[in-house]
Amino acid sequence: MKFSSLWEFSNPTKFISLSERVLPSLWILAGGSLFVGLIWGFFLTPDDYRQGSTVKIIYLHVPAALMAINCWLMMLVASLIWIIRRHHVSALAARAAAPVGIAMTIIALVTGALWGQPMWGAWWAWEPRLTSFLILFLFYLGYVALWEAIENTDVAADLTAFLCLVGSVFALLSRYAALFWSQGLHQGATLSLDKEENIADVFYFPLLVCIAGFVFLCIALILYRTGTEIRLRQTSALLARQGGEHVS
Amino acid sequence: MFPDLGKYADVVLSAYAVTATIMAVIVLVTLVRGKRVRSNLRELEIKQEENG
Numbered sequence: 001m002k003f004s005s006l007w008e009f010s011n012p013t014k015f016i017s018l019s020e021r022v023l024p025s026l027w028i029l030a031g032g033s034l035f036v037g038l039i040w041g042f043f044l045t046p047d048d049y050r051q052g053s054t055v056k057i058i059y060l061h062v063p064a065a066l067m068a069i070n071c072w073l074m075m076l077v078a079s080l081i082w083i084i085r086r087h088h089v090s091a092l093a094a095r096a097a098a099p100v101g102i103a104m105t106i107i108a109l110v111t112g113a114l115w116g117q118p119m120w121g122a123w124w125a126w127e128p129r130l131t132s133f134l135i136l137f138l139f140y141l142g143y144v145a146l147w148e149a150i151e152n153t154d155v156a157a158d159l160t161a162f163l164c165l166v167g168s169v170f171a172l173l174s175r176y177a178a179l180f181w182s183q184g185l186h187q188g189a190t191l192s193l194d195k196e197e198n199i200a201d202v203f204y205f206p207l208l209v210c211i212a213g214f215v216f217l218c219i220a221l222i223l224y225r226t227g228t229e230i231r232l233r234q235t236s237a238l239l240a241r242q243g244g245e246h247v248s
Numbered sequence: 249m250f251p252d253l254g255k256y257a258d259v260v261l262s263a264y265a266v267t268a269t270i271m272a273v274i275v276l277v278t279l280v281r282g283k284r285v286r287s288n289l290r291e292l293e294i295k296q297e298e299n300g
Contacts, residue, residue, distance in 0.1 A: 053253040103274040111263040228282040
């Protein structure tokens, strides 16, 4: 496939036909990886010598946090495509990704708090990574609220795209804050391309499978939701042609 | 077979329960809404074809 042919999928019909072709495989990959990864991590890995059994929370917290940030970055790319090339599918894909990002952010915040209470002695700490993550969560809520508040979809797409650009600062901050603000409670990266810094293999491999499961699940959800957004727009257009009501 | 989670059993199980609930909700809401929108659109298209 040539790179230029990627733009073909800005055509709603082609986008839906592609997503319907790949979605069954994505659901199977997501379900399979999550099943294998979580069973492996929960039942077949030992406790950590310091964290005890709370280390099993890593299989939920790390993939969810990764996807919370990556969903926003995906929304950023889609928003930039909307701003520059005015492809409606990209604006709708960004809109479709936001609730998925919210779900991932809530999972990361709650599992982080549940891990933090016995390990840090506090459910929450106002430290750089956690605070920037909370702000990212508020940006997600604001993004969804802005889409809902504006009836004209092109205006909504413009305004939410700019909100997404601003929020990207906090998405990147929540990813890198632990690296450049040393006063935070949050430890450094759990995974790194530098092998020396990674967690022990016994935790590392099931974690990779869980991350794959979360990635496949998020892609499947976003593709399916984008298809739904496209159909909603088609429904609105049909109703408008018939002089009917607006659908949201 | 079930691992001994020791004194942290409540937090570990809560983390898994919360995650399973949130994931189930987002998947179900996504699929149900998608199905509803798809059938609405199909109905409208059929109506439009009937009206010419």
